[in-house]
Amino acid sequence: MKIHKVIGLMSGTSLDGLDLAYCHIWENKGKWGFSIEKTHSISYSPEMSSKLKNAITLNAEELLVYNNWYGTWLGKQTKEFINTNNLKVDFIASHGHTVHHRPEKGLTYQIGAGQHLANASGHKTICDFRTNDVALGGQGAPLVPIGDQLFFGDYDFCLNLGGISNVSFEHNGKRVAYDIGLANMVLNHITQKIDLAYDKNGAMAKTGSINTNLLQELNALDYYKLPFPKSTGYEWFVEKVVPIVDGTEDSIENLLHTCIHHLCEQVAIQVKENTVKKSTLWVTGGGALNSFMIKTLQEKVGSDIQVVVPSPTLIEFKEALVFALMGVLRIENETNVLNSVTGARRDSSSGVVFFPA
Numbered sequence: 001m002k003i004h005k006v007i008g009l010m011s012g013t014s015l016d017g018l019d020l021a022y023c024h025i026w027e028n029k030g031k032w033g034f035s036i037e038k039t040h041s042i043s044y045s046p047e048m049s050s051k052l053k054n055a056i057t058l059n060a061e062e063l064l065v066y067n068n069w070y071g072t073w074l075g076k077q078t079k080e081f082i083n084t085n086n087l088k089v090d091f092i093a094s095h096g097h098t099v100h101h102r103p104e105k106g107l108t109y110q111i112g113a114g115q116h117l118a119n120a121s122g123h124k125t126i127c128d129f130r131t132n133d134v135a136l137g138g139q140g141a142p143l144v145p146i147g148d149q150l151f152f153g154d155y156d157f158c159l160n161l162g163g164i165s166n167v168s169f170e171h172n173g174k175r176v177a178y179d180i181g182l183a184n185m186v187l188n189h190i191t192q193k194i195d196l197a198y199d200k201n202g203a204m205a206k207t208g209s210i211n212t213n214l215l216q217e218l219n220a221l222d223y224y225k226l227p228f229p230k231s232t233g234y235e236w237f238v239e240k241v242v243p244i245v246d247g248t249e250d251s252i253e254n255l256l257h258t259c260i261h262h263l264c265e266q267v268a269i270q271v272k273e274n275t276v277k278k279s280t281l282w283v284t285g286g287g288a289l290n291s292f293m294i295k296t297l298q299e300k301v302g303s304d305i306q307v308v309v310p311s312p313t314l315i316e317f318k319e320a321l322v323f324a325l326m327g328v329l330r331i332e333n334e335t336n337v338l339n340s341v342t343g344a345r346r347d348s349s350s351g352v353v354f355f356p357a
Contacts, residue, residue: 001028004331007078007087007123008317008324009094011112013163013234014184014286015053016197017043018074020081021320022089025328032150034325038085039317042077055099055111056234063099063111070097071113075120082121091124092117093327093351095319098130101141101233108140114354121356126327128352133337138344141231142166145177145341146329147322155308156279157271161287162319163188164232165263167270174340178228180270181221182263184286185237186245190255199256202292208257214248218262224269229343260293261300268300275305282308284318326351 004025011018022038044052055066078092094117096110108130118125130140145168148158157169163185168177184198191199199205221240223232245255271281281301287293288309298307309315329336330351337350 001026004328005088005090006324006327007081007089007092008320008322008327009074009078009092009112010317010320010323011052011095011097012319013098014188015044015049015163016286017041018077019317019320020078021317021324022081022085022087023321023324025325032325034151034321036313036317036321038081038087039313039320040081041316052097052099053234055097063109067111068113068116070111071116072120074112075117075125078117078121078123082123089123091126091327091331092121093323093330094125094127095129095323096127098233100235101231102235103134103139103141103231106134108134114352115357118354118356123356125354125356126330126351127354129323129326129330129337129350132348132350133339133342133344136339136344136346136348138337138339138342139229139231140342142168142177142179142341143326143337144168144319144322145175146336146338147318147325148177149175149338150325151322152282155282156275157281157305159267159271159281159283159285160319161263161283161285161290161293163234164237165267165287166231167267168341169274171274171340175338176228177338177341179231180263181224181232181266182218182237182241182259185234186241186259186263187256189237189242190245190252190259194252198286199290202256202260202290204253205256205260206292208251208253208255210261211248211250211254211258214244214250214255214258215262217244218259219265224266229341260290260296264293264297264300267297268302271301271305277304279305280308281305282310284310284315286315288315
């Protein structure tokens with residue numbers, strides 16, 4: 001049995017930092033398995049977080065320069081991780097950091113130049129997993145459902161509560177997945193008003209109460225009415241959500257409380273619409289560590305749907321693990337992007353391979 005030794009890199013829309021997961025991945029009798037051997041998270045400095053957040057405003061030349069710089073930075077962090085832990089690595093699989101995501105315009109762009117990453121780390125690197133799917137008419141997102149299918153298929157629904165919320169499940173014999181809408185991105189936007197990175201365990205949100213007008217405005221957002229496959233990102237958040245939240249005069253506690261109720265309601269709508277039996281809802285992403293959010297989610301979905309929260313390691317590093325898997329599938333020339341999820345013309349084995357110079 002061949003064991004692939006891979007480092008998966010993930011930087012998400014919540015802008016909390018870079019996740020590195022050293023994984024062993026194998027296939028045995030048609031079933032994929034994994035172990036997460038070593039992990040490391042690097043928090044972004046306030047300056048770097050701000051630069052990444054505002055990279056969407058850079059002109060083309062500035063963005064290309066930043067793309068190369070960020071790729072080198074990723075490579076240096078990965079090399080240090082490898083050296084510190086004396087790891088034997090076959091290759092690196094990097095998601096990069098999404099700056100532009102406009103699939104309706106045929107555009108998605110993740111910074112973290114693969115050649116610079118490979119050169120700085122000294123290891124073969126696979127990245128740029130989204131653009132091929134967009135070129136095939138797909139959304140280029142979400143990509144994690146291939147991992148849900150191959151690693152976590154025993155659960156009825158796999159929910160990720162990262163910067164945004166997305167879900168995947170089996171529908172008419174095929175895996176489908178899509179971005180539901182808001183999650184930690186809006187909560188962190190609110191806490192940053194008082195120079196707080198995030199609301200740990202939802203402690204502040206728990207003490208608040210619902211602002212009915214805000215809840216109604218958020219629930220009325222047009223995005224929620226769109227059919228799947230669909231995906232969204234930071235542009236939608238800035239254009240459609242921020243004006244509503246910033247235009248609401250209320251306490252930080254009430255804003256947080258209302259937004260958690262909103263996002264849990266939207267998740268519950270999607271899950272209930274797509275199940276007819278007792279189900280399991282497996283939750284990962286930073287939101288799974290927010291005890292008030294998980295409690296609220298269980299209340300919204302009801303007793304027929306069991307909310308399951310895995311180990312903290314899987315919560316934090318699931319996406320890095322899945323990109324490691326996507327790298328393995330790319331190397332093996334097997335499907336790693338599902339058109340049933342993205343709406344592309346066909347499945348694909350996506351990702352570009354770079355060798356260190």
